Amino acid sequence: MATPPPSSPRRLSLLQADAALQRPQVNPVDLRSLEYVDPYDHNLMCAICHSPFVCPVRLECDHVFCQRCVNDAMSYQDRDSRVYIVSCPSCRRKIENRAIAPVPKILSHILDDLRVKCPLEFLGCPEVTARGDVQDHVDKYCAYAEVECSSESCLLTVLRKDLVKGGCLHRVVNCEDCERSFMEKDLEIHRLRHCEVVESSCPDCNVPVLLRDIKVHIERCPNAILLCNAAEYGCAFAARRETLDEHLNTCPLAKLVPFLRLQNERLEAHEAALKLLRHKNSILETSFSTIQETLSPSANLIDAPSSSATASDTGPFDSTAHHLLCLHESLREEVSRVSAAVSEVDAKASMMVMNESLRIKEDLSHANAAIGSMRMQLHWLMSARLQNQQRVAMVRAQSSGEGLTSSADAGSSSGSVELPVRRLSDSTRQDTKL
Amino acid sequence: MFASKRLGKELTKIHQTLPPGISLVSASDFKEWQMDIKVLDANPLYLDQTYRLRFRFSNNYPIEAPEVTFITLSSPSRTVPTHPHIYSNGIICLDLLGTQGWSPVQNVESVCMSIQSMLTGNTKNERPPGNEEFVARNTQRPRDIRFVYEDATV
Numbered sequence: 001m002a003t004p005p006p007s008s009p010r011r012l013s014l015l016q017a018d019a020a021l022q023r024p025q026v027n028p029v030d031l032r033s034l035e036y037v038d039p040y041d042h043n044l045m046c047a048i049c050h051s052p053f054v055c056p057v058r059l060e061c062d063h064v065f066c067q068r069c070v071n072d073a074m075s076y077q078d079r080d081s082r083v084y085i086v087s088c089p090s091c092r093r094k095i096e097n098r099a100i101a102p103v104p105k106i107l108s109h110i111l112d113d114l115r116v117k118c119p120l121e122f123l124g125c126p127e128v129t130a131r132g133d134v135q136d137h138v139d140k141y142c143a144y145a146e147v148e149c150s151s152e153s154c155l156l157t158v159l160r161k162d163l164v165k166g167g168c169l170h171r172v173v174n175c176e177d178c179e180r181s182f183m184e185k186d187l188e189i190h191r192l193r194h195c196e197v198v199e200s201s202c203p204d205c206n207v208p209v210l211l212r213d214i215k216v217h218i219e220r221c222p223n224a225i226l227l228c229n230a231a232e233y234g235c236a237f238a239a240r241r242e243t244l245d246e247h248l249n250t251c252p253l254a255k256l257v258p259f260l261r262l263q264n265e266r267l268e269a270h271e272a273a274l275k276l277l278r279h280k281n282s283i284l285e286t287s288f289s290t291i292q293e294t295l296s297p298s299a300n301l302i303d304a305p306s307s308s309a310t311a312s313d314t315g316p317f318d319s320t321a322h323h324l325l326c327l328h329e330s331l332r333e334e335v336s337r338v339s340a341a342v343s344e345v346d347a348k349a350s351m352m353v354m355n356e357s358l359r360i361k362e363d364l365s366h367a368n369a370a371i372g373s374m375r376m377q378l379h380w381l382m383s384a385r386l387q388n389q390q391r392v393a394m395v396r397a398q399s400s401g402e403g404l405t406s407s408a409d410a411g412s413s414s415g416s417v418e419l420p421v422r423r424l425s426d427s428t429r430q431d432t433k434l
Numbered sequence: 435m436f437a438s439k440r441l442g443k444e445l446t447k448i449h450q451t452l453p454p455g456i457s458l459v460s461a462s463d464f465k466e467w468q469m470d471i472k473v474l475d476a477n478p479l480y481l482d483q484t485y486r487l488r489f490r491f492s493n494n495y496p497i498e499a500p501e502v503t504f505i506t507l508s509s510p511s512r513t514v515p516t517h518p519h520i521y522s523n524g525i526i527c528l529d530l531l532g533t534q535g536w537s538p539v540q541n542v543e544s545v546c547m548s549i550q551s552m553l554t555g556n557t558k559n560e561r562p563p564g565n566e567e568f569v570a571r572n573t574q575r576p577r578d579i580r581f582v583y584e585d586a587t588v
């Protein structure tokens with residue numbers, strides 16, 4: 001995969017000079033795709049590409065990634081976000097300062113010392129080298145690296161190991177056996193591996209066989225030297241096919257093979273289950289210890305001597321049970337204490353309510369008395385007014401000879417005299433009450 | 435190239451060990467994998483059910499999120515689990531799978547575990563609001579749909 005070309009100066013600031021990648025090279029090796037010979041510490045693994053760090057860089061949050069991995073991730077984030085904020089792929093913290101921090105030299109040294117296979121292993125190169133040297137190996141020594149053809153007029157490439165054959169290897173030649181045409185450089189591979197007509201010989205019986213048939217022949221060859229079926233379980237017997245059949249009838253190990261195989265499978269299954277259980281157990285243990293921590297203050301309240309005395313003469317399981325029982329007991333005490341406190345609070349509250357209601361009752365009776373006296377007052381006033389009206393009617397009957405207007409005047413004047421009297425009496429009563 | 439290297443490494447690890455309830459069904463290439471997941475606790479909504487997840491990877495994985503959906507099969511019987519964030523066509527509304535929520539440090543196993551725990555914690559036997567309309571109209575690829583992740587409990 002090629003890194004997308006940097007398209008903004010911001011990204012360039014992150015992409016600091018990468019010395020290894022800037023050296024002019026015919027064929028830069030992508031160190032992230034190498035195959036590692038030995039298992040490596042998982043702490044050296046980049047979380048993005050899942051291979052050991054290549055040119056590691058450290059972000060502000062102290063997370064480390066390959067430079068190219070973090071660049072790829074960030075340019076992808078850039079493409080998507082309009083606000084130009086990027087965050088750490090691991091912890092999602094915002095990265096304010098895109099300048100990268102170097103990692104300690106020792107980390108680079110450890111990484112450079114990891115043993116890797118030559119990237120051209122698929123062509124046949126058996127080389128295993130330190131990762132720091134693999135570029136050098138491919139550039140200068142690898143027999144399977146492509147180099148320019150030794151012929152000056154030819155622009156094609158050949159494998160380095162074929163240079164010694166001299167001359168241009170790009171002339172077209174025919175395979176002697178199958179008559180198909182190849183470039184000279186490819187002929188050797190063809191005749192070794194692919195040609196269907198070339199004759200080879202069986203390594204066991206020396207009978208000439210066609211190359212394409214040799215696999216089938218080796219499986220059936222009566223002279224082939226075969227190992228006992230139980231070879232992986234320790235039988236060292238090896239013989240030609242017919243003799244082996246006889247051996248298989250007598251070899252005790254061979255008879256055990258199906259059984260052993262079953263056992264192995266079972267063992268593996270058990271190991272896997274055990275691993276799972278161990279994992280679960282560790283999770284449970286941590287949660288148990290956190291529970292214990294939260295419970296510990298109340299555990300201190302427990303009567304210590306009694307619990308330790310019983311714990312000493314019973315097994316560890318009983319002591320835990322006992323411990324839990326003690327916890328339970330102390331919790332029960334706590335609960336009873338709490339309920340006592342609650343009932344006390346309850347009594348207090350009901351006393352308060354009673355006092356309050358008594359006071360309110362008193363107030364109510366006061367108010368009732370006041371209302372009664374007001375009713376009396378009203379009664380008296382109403383009767384006074386009725387008397388007044390009767391008097392007015394009598395006066396009107398006496399002066400019936402006079403005009404209607406004067407009688408109306410007298411009525412209104414008598415009303416206006418009465419009102420101020422009532423108001424006065426009202427206000428004086430209120431004053432006394434207050 | 436980068437994607438297949440990374441997926442190759444994940445596959446090696448998956449063949450060695452996988453969390454309980456998660457299993458690999460097929461991974462014949464580095465374009466599409468299928469995984470089966472089960473809900474382990476006794477959530478009555480998903481009891482004794484196995485669901486099939488389909489992962490599709492672009493060449494830019496893990497920089498780009500994989501496309502993860504539930505698929506329906508007749509044999510073995512696989513359905514789309516009912517969940518307020520899973521549409522009936524299998525599209526999952528999980529911020530981890532969107533362009534914004536994805537991080538290249540995630541992997542197939544961690545995605546499966548997130549989806550598993552999303553099912554484990556669910557108590558509502560319902561589809562997302564507007565499910566029918568969404569299923570009938572949507573032609574976008576799941577990754578490009580901009581869901582609104584309105585609640586943080588997903």
Ligand SMILES: [Zn+2]
Nearest residue numbers: 046049066069
């Ligand atoms: Zn990396």
Ligand SMILES: [Zn+2]
Nearest residue numbers: 061063088091
């Ligand atoms: Zn971080």
Ligand SMILES: [Zn+2]
Nearest residue numbers: 118125127142
């Ligand atoms: Zn080599």
Ligand SMILES: [Zn+2]
Nearest residue numbers: 149154168170
């Ligand atoms: Zn040539």
Ligand SMILES: [Zn+2]
Nearest residue numbers: 175177178195
């Ligand atoms: Zn040939």
Ligand SMILES: [Zn+2]
Nearest residue numbers: 202204205221
């Ligand atoms: Zn033979």
Ligand SMILES: [Zn+2]
Nearest residue numbers: 228235237251
């Ligand atoms: Zn034997």
